[in-house]
Amino acid sequence: xxxxxxxxxxxxxxxxxxxxxxxxAGTALAAPASATEFDRSLHLTGVQNGRDVGGYRTAxxxxxxxxxxxRTGQLNNATPEDLAALGxxxxxxxxxxxxERTIAPDRVPAGATERWxxxxxxxxxxxxxxxxxxxxxxxxxxxxxxxANTAFATVLRDIIDTEDGAVLFHCTAGKDRTGWTxxxxxxxxxxxxxxxxxxxLLSNVYRGATExxxxxxxxxxxxxGAFDQVNQSYGSFGNYVRDGLxxxxxxxxALKAKMLA
Numbered sequence: 001x002x003x004x005x006x007x008x009x010x011x012x013x014x015x016x017x018x019x020x021x022x023x024x025a026g027t028a029l030a031a032p033a034s035a036t037e038f039d040r041s042l043h044l045t046g047v048q049n050g051r052d053v054g055g056y057r058t059a060x061x062x063x064x065x066x067x068x069x070x071r072t073g074q075l076n077n078a079t080p081e082d083l084a085a086l087g088x089x090x091x092x093x094x095x096x097x098x099x100e101r102t103i104a105p106d107r108v109p110a111g112a113t114e115r116w117x118x119x120x121x122x123x124x125x126x127x128x129x130x131x132x133x134x135x136x137x138x139x140x141x142x143x144x145x146x147x148a149n150t151a152f153a154t155v156l157r158d159i160i161d162t163e164d165g166a167v168l169f170h171c172t173a174g175k176d177r178t179g180w181t182x183x184x185x186x187x188x189x190x191x192x193x194x195x196x197x198x199x200x201l202l203s204n205v206y207r208g209a210t211e212x213x214x215x216x217x218x219x220x221x222x223x224x225g226a227f228d229q230v231n232q233s234y235g236s237f238g239n240y241v242r243d244g245l246x247x248x249x250x251x252x253x254a255l256k257a258k259m260l261a
Contacts, residue, residue, distance in 0.1 A: 038055035038056075038066075040052040040053075040054075040055055040066075040202075041206075042070060042072065042085065042086075043085070044072070044078070044079075044082040044085060044086075045079055045081065045082060046077040046078050046079040046082050047072050047073060047074075047075055047077065047078050047082050048072070048073035048173065048174060048206070048207060049071070049072060049073045049173065049174035049175060049178075049203055049206045049207055050070065050071070050072040050073070050174070050206075051070070051071060051072075051202070051206065052066050052067065052069070052070055053068075053069040053070065053071055053182050053185060053186070053199075054066035054067065054068060054069065054259075056186060056191050056195055056199065057191070057195075058189055058190035058191050058192075058260065059190050059191070059192050060190060062190070062260040062261060063260065063261045064186070064189055064191065064259055064260060064261075065258075065259055065260065065261050067088065067166060068159070068166050068167070068258070068259060069159055069166060069167050069168075069169075069185065069259070070086070070089065070166055070167070070168040070169075071168070071169055071170065071174060071178050071181070071182050072168060072170045072174050072178075073170055073171070073172060073173050073174035073175075073178075074096065074100070074104050074106065074170055074171070074172050074173075074174070075092070075106040075107050075108060076104035076105060076106060076107060077107075078106075078107040078108075083107060083108075083109045083110070084109075086109040086112075086168065087109055087110070087111075088165050088166050089108075089109045089112045089165060089166045089167070089168045090111070090112055090113065090162050090163075090164070090165030090166060090167065091112060091113050091115060091158050091162050091165075091167045091168070092106060092108045092109075092112050092113070092114050092115065092168050092169075092170070093115050093117050093154070093155045093158060093167065093168065093169035093170070094106060094114065094115065094116050094117065094170065094171075095117055095118070095119045095151060095155075095169060095170065095171040095177040095178060095181065096116075096118065096170075096171050096172055096177075097118055097120065097121045097131070098118065098121060100131070100171075100172050101116065104172075112168075115154065115158065117150075117151040117152075117154045117155060118147065118151060119142065119145070119147070119148050119151045119152070119177045120138070120141055120142075120145050120147075120148060120177070121147065122145060122146040122147040123141045123145035123146070123148075127141045127145065131171075131172065131176070131177075133214040133215055134175070134176050134214045134217075134218060134219065134222055135214065135222060136221065136222060136225040138176060138222070139176070139180065139222045139223065139225045139226040139229070140225055140226065140228075140229040142177070142180045142226055142229075143226060143229040143230055143233050143234075143240070143244065144229065144233060149244045149245055149246070152180070152181055152184060152245060153245040153246055153247065155167070155169050155181055155185075156184070156185065156188070156245065156247060156251075156255060157247075157251070159185070159255060159258070159259070160251065160254045160255050160258060169181050173203075173207065173216070174203065174206075175203035175207065175217070175218050176218065176222075179200045179203060179218055179223070180223070180226055182199060182200070183196050183199075183200055183223060183226070184241075184245075185255075185259075186199060187237060188241060188247075188252060188255060188256075189255070189256060189259055189260060190256070190260075193227075196223075197220055197223060200218060200220075200223050201218060201220060203217060203218045204216075204217040204218060230244075
């Protein structure tokens, strides 16, 4: 067996363990107060880390609309009640690798279109090994890995194009690939960096993560690493949106028109 195949097999095995056992019990980190003023939980029972991306204020005082963009962990254990609660979802964006999708196929709401937008499937196997445990290398790969920009841009374009319903995006735990997707969206919309970070760190609360728990939680340093890589690779976040993600000024304007009140 080649080294690449062995490493990819380890990814699948590790993912399977996480799916089987779920988050490890622990004392959850405290939630940042300003990020929890709005109850963004989707109150799902079989799906972890489910919440609305809306409800935040932008730097210029506008409000990110709720009910249009949702984020969760994988949907393989969604209950009938969960699927009914997600009945407004029109597009499900699956950010996972083929291994993750094979082990835990999604259950999607009736009438929703499934879209596979693998973020790091073309990254080196060593990077794929970090899909469960996070880390600086993984987050920088969100900007540098082949196919990653296309995956994130697809989600953003689907948000623009989806009418009369919501877009839901998810990875396995709903914290890393999903966390960066939400951070990119909120930043484009004009939400300040501190609030974006608070929203990102809410995964620690929703997944009951303890300090330094990479399997269940996230760390601010990882998100900071992604933003730093954006600056290294593109010079600015605006350049990343335009040259990396391929969104035009009109695309950004359409996204803001749809998402901001």
